[in-house]
Amino acid sequence: MTFFEFVGQFWPRLLSGTGITVAQFVLAAALGVVISLAAGLMKLSENRIVNGVAVTYIEIFRGTSLLVQLYWIFFVLPLFGITLEKFTAGFVAIALNTGAYGAELVRGGILAVPKGQWEAALAINMSPAKRMWRIILPQALINMLPPWGNLMIEVLKGTALVSLISVTDLMFQAKQINGTTFLSAQVFGAALIIYYILARFLVTPFMRWLERFMARKLGRA
Amino acid sequence: MFDWQWEFVWEILPRLVQATGNTLIAAGAGYAIALVLGLVLALAQRSPSRVLTFLVREFVEFIRSTPLLLQIFFVFYVGPQFGIRLSPWMSGMIAIGLHYSCYLSEVYRGGIESVPRGQWEAATALNMSTMQTYRRIVIPQAIPPALAGLGNYLVGIFKDTPMLSVIGVAELIHTANAIGSENYRFLEPYTMVGLIFLAISLPSAGLIRGFEGYVRRKLGM
Numbered sequence A: 001m002t003f004f005e006f007v008g009q010f011w012p013r014l015l016s017g018t019g020i021t022v023a024q025f026v027l028a029a030a031l032g033v034v035i036s037l038a039a040g041l042m043k044l045s046e047n048r049i050v051n052g053v054a055v056t057y058i059e060i061f062r063g064t065s066l067l068v069q070l071y072w073i074f075f076v077l078p079l080f081g082i083t084l085e086k087f088t089a090g091f092v093a094i095a096l097n098t099g100a101y102g103a104e105l106v107r108g109g110i111l112a113v114p115k116g117q118w119e120a121a122l123a124i125n126m127s128p129a130k131r132m133w134r135i136i137l138p139q140a141l142i143n144m145l146p147p148w149g150n151l152m153i154e155v156l157k158g159t160a161l162v163s164l165i166s167v168t169d170l171m172f173q174a175k176q177i178n179g180t181t182f183l184s185a186q187v188f189g190a191a192l193i194i195y196y197i198l199a200r201f202l203v204t205p206f207m208r209w210l211e212r213f214m215a216r217k218l219g220r221a
Numbered sequence B: 001m002f003d004w005q006w007e008f009v010w011e012i013l014p015r016l017v018q019a020t021g022n023t024l025i026a027a028g029a030g031y032a033i034a035l036v037l038g039l040v041l042a043l044a045q046r047s048p049s050r051v052l053t054f055l056v057r058e059f060v061e062f063i064r065s066t067p068l069l070l071q072i073f074f075v076f077y078v079g080p081q082f083g084i085r086l087s088p089w090m091s092g093m094i095a096i097g098l099h100y101s102c103y104l105s106e107v108y109r110g111g112i113e114s115v116p117r118g119q120w121e122a123a124t125a126l127n128m129s130t131m132q133t134y135r136r137i138v139i140p141q142a143i144p145p146a147l148a149g150l151g152n153y154l155v156g157i158f159k160d161t162p163m164l165s166v167i168g169v170a171e172l173i174h175t176a177n178a179i180g181s182e183n184y185r186f187l188e189p190y191t192m193v194g195l196i197f198l199a200i201s202l203p204s205a206g207l208i209r210g211f212e213g214y215v216r217r218k219l220g221m
Helices: A003-044 A048-063 A066-080 A086-111 A115-123 A128-165 A170-181 A184-217 B006-044 B050-064 B068-081 B088-113 B117-125 B130-167 B172-183 B187-218
Strands: none
Touching: A003 A048, A003 A086, A003 A128, A003 A170, A003 A184, A048 A086, A048 B187, A066 A086, A066 A128, A066 B130, A066 B172, A066 B187, A086 A128, A115 A128, A128 A170, A128 A184, A128 B068, A170 A184, A170 B068, A184 B050, A184 B068, B006 B050, B006 B088, B006 B130, B006 B172, B006 B187, B050 B088, B068 B088, B068 B130, B088 B130, B117 B130, B130 B172, B130 B187, B172 B187
């Protein structure tokens, strides 16, 4: 069976898998950004407890594998009375993992904002929350967007792991089709190409657009 | 419900220790492949041939933007379709080595590009061949600035070895899965795997930072 005949026959399943993969990616990325911001700001806090919580979270999630975290959340967390449905467990695990890496980017981005900006905000009597939200964060965002592009590709790649807890994403569909047809080169080849298209022609251009958009918004274009 | 049993932990510990050994061997072997192949890919991207440079560049981008899990399946299942039978270990090492060689090639590239132009010109003035220039002048100077990146990916490859469990390499997660389904207890095996990962990756990250500083001092940088 040639590659095109193969795609012609199996495209509905590949497409539905791609839909789940995109959904997992969007949810994990959105939640990951929120967690990154929270953990990054917490790590900058001078309160020892707040800071300690953030450091512990970041070290645990950066020190272990995403797969271990995913299995732990899906198989062990129910023993503590927190049962997550597999779809939810999937994107939550990826988001928690992403958040730990993203927190370091947030922290680095904030620290790279010139000291004068902090002083100027203080001088015009802004409250700490307002200063962070209106002055520091927007500039920090510009500093950290380029590495965020790479992290988003890692999020997309991470979504493939949710197939191992039976979320019917692209990877899962590919495995299933392979199991029934044994057309490994065709099915895995098609899946590789779909992931590549998602990464190269959707995620990366979107992040580039976001960089330009933010730069324009801050008058730095 | 939640009840941690120490006897069970002691019972499974020997198997987990053995699996830790396998994990470390897999990470080490994969890294060795990646170190060599990564340098080849980095040098190929600097070749005078435009076509070769373009092809290698696209290849690196492709591998970097598709999931490792899918690549592992691809290597393991596509070989037999064309009459090449690879053991799980063999295909795992090829997939993970190839994946990380693309990341390492970027690290090498950064290191090589940081060598000042004058060094090249001086080597030419001394009538050194291209090979000699790379081997004796450029690469020794390109490695120290690249060490931090190289070290981070060693920890990265270690954390990605659990994906090899899907094709039956008996590393930590594979063993934990087996123990879990034999005894219907997932709490201890998965938690222990997480702790083992932390116990190895956190000190390694520290050691790598120390080693980087040591090399820099030795080279008077």
